[in-house]
Amino acid sequence: MNRNIDYHRKTNSYYFSPLGIKKKTSKRTIVSQQGPREPSLVIHQIRPETSDISQSVNKNSYSYLYPIGRGGFGKVWKVEMKRGKELFAMKEMLKLRVISKRSVHSVMNERKILEVLKDPFLVNMHYAFQDRENLFLVLDLKNGGDLRYHISKTKKFSEIQAKFIIACILCGLNYIHSNGILHRDIKPENLVFDERGYLYITDFGIARVWTPENAKDTSGTPGYMAPEVIFRQNHGIAADYFAVGIILYELMMGRRPYVGRDRKEIRDHIISKQARIAELPVGWSEEAADFVNKLIQRKASYRLGNKGFGEVKDHPWLKDFPWKDLSDMAIAAPYVPKSQDNFDPRTLGDWKDDIDPTIDLASSQNLFIGYSYDERVFCETKSAGHKKSFSSV
Numbered sequence: 001m002n003r004n005i006d007y008h009r010k011t012n013s014y015y016f017s018p019l020g021i022k023k024k025t026s027k028r029t030i031v032s033q034q035g036p037r038e039p040s041l042v043i044h045q046i047r048p049e050t051s052d053i054s055q056s057v058n059k060n061s062y063s064y065l066y067p068i069g070r071g072g073f074g075k076v077w078k079v080e081m082k083r084g085k086e087l088f089a090m091k092e093m094l095k096l097r098v099i100s101k102r103s104v105h106s107v108m109n110e111r112k113i114l115e116v117l118k119d120p121f122l123v124n125m126h127y128a129f130q131d132r133e134n135l136f137l138v139l140d141l142k143n144g145g146d147l148r149y150h151i152s153k154t155k156k157f158s159e160i161q162a163k164f165i166i167a168c169i170l171c172g173l174n175y176i177h178s179n180g181i182l183h184r185d186i187k188p189e190n191l192v193f194d195e196r197g198y199l200y201i202t203d204f205g206i207a208r209v210w211t212p213e214n215a216k217d218t219s220g221t222p223g224y225m226a227p228e229v230i231f232r233q234n235h236g237i238a239a240d241y242f243a244v245g246i247i248l249y250e251l252m253m254g255r256r257p258y259v260g261r262d263r264k265e266i267r268d269h270i271i272s273k274q275a276r277i278a279e280l281p282v283g284w285s286e287e288a289a290d291f292v293n294k295l296i297q298r299k300a301s302y303r304l305g306n307k308g309f310g311e312v313k314d315h316p317w318l319k320d321f322p323w324k325d326l327s328d329m330a331i332a333a334p335y336v337p338k339s340q341d342n343f344d345p346r347t348l349g350d351w352k353d354d355i356d357p358t359i360d361l362a363s364s365q366n367l368f369i370g371y372s373y374d375e376r377v378f379c380e381t382k383s384a385g386h387k388k389s390f391s392s393v
């Protein structure tokens with residue numbers, strides 16, 4: 001994995017660093033702008049040796065086994081790499097759909113961040129490439145379904161099960177934070193199990209490099225968003241720990257502490273009252289309730305985790321947790337998904353989305369997520385008229 005800022009002499013451009021793209025000094029517009037909603041494509045050249053992503057891998061390098069899910073832009077397939085027979089999940093994203101949903105920025109952001117992050121507690125990316133119509137990400141295959149699915153099925157978890165689940169999240173989160181990145185969308189939908197019951201963090205669409213000045217925008221999912229994010233204040237790693245507290249609250253109580261139909265209602269609840277666990281559910285310890293209450297502190301500076309993973313793992317609830325065995329994946333998980341119970345094939349029906357008819361097909365085909373076969377270019381789309389990237393956030 002490349003951990004240095006990369007410099008491309010010919011184009012005078014800097015690319016990937018451990019903290020994302022540092023600086024771009026050269027760009028070349030290749031598609032003319034014909035209307036206010038059409039994309040213009042800006043190509044940034046990068047050196048092939050700066051990346052793990054090999055340009056020789058493409059769609060034909062895989063045998064498609066069957067679809068295992070449906071994302072916002074296309075199907076997710078279980079695939080087998082022809083060379084080596086390794087199994088992966090392949091996320092297929094229709095370029096027209098990505099542009100129509102103004103999500104180019106988040107898709108490219110995810111790809112850039114996954115390029116630099118590699119950890120056993122994340123869903124890692126192995127390859128990124130495209131054909132004329134689709135972008136593809138080849139990811140670790142995690143067959144156990146997401147935590148949202150399991151919460152809806154299981155309702156409440158035992159303390160032992162919840163502790164294991166939270167410990168997996170904390171391991172992944174600690175790795176992400178130690179690379180200077182905030183995930184900013186930790187929630188059950190973005191946590192997936194493998195068949196053994198280990199849990200992995202996925203979806204880096206709105207993750208970002210943390211710097212004190214830049215983390216002021218509001219993004220995330222209402223219900224899991226820390227108050228400082230909702231109120232557009234500067235935020236850091238404590239915002240991700242707040243989401244962990246909400247998840248543990250949910251595993252313990254079977255509901256979330258701050259609910260509402262929209263951001264405004266949730267915001268009103270947060271303003272009016274500090275949620276806390278006052279009554280212990282049967283079978284749960286005082287330490288667990290204290291751990292949750294400290295993580296869901298509204299004020300970030302008082303929140304457990306504000307000073308980092310060290311203080312979280314020193315909390316009495318986690319005091320004797322076998323971290324080394326967890327990171328060696330040597331513990332039998334106390335909650336194990338039943339095989340094949342995590343995916344409803346009916347969700348793979350036809351898309352009824354409206355693809356924006358004004359998007360120029362030829363332009364969309366020039367959207368690259370990996371290297372194009374001959375030019376080795378990496379591309380971002382900018383919205384015409386405004387100097388602003390398409391974005392879903």
Ligand SMILES: Nc1ncnc2c1ncn2[C@@H]1O[C@H](COP(=O)(O)OP(=O)(O)OP(=O)(O)O)[C@@H](O)[C@H]1O
Nearest residue numbers: 068069070071072073076089123139140141142143
């Ligand atoms: N790495 C993976 N291993 C196994 N299944 C996966 C993997 N990634 C996704 N899936 C399956 O595909 C479904 C859709 O995943 P995806 O990440 O594309 O969802 P999404 O967050 O809605 O998409 P998007 O980020 O494109 O909006 C998941 O709910 C899951 O069932």
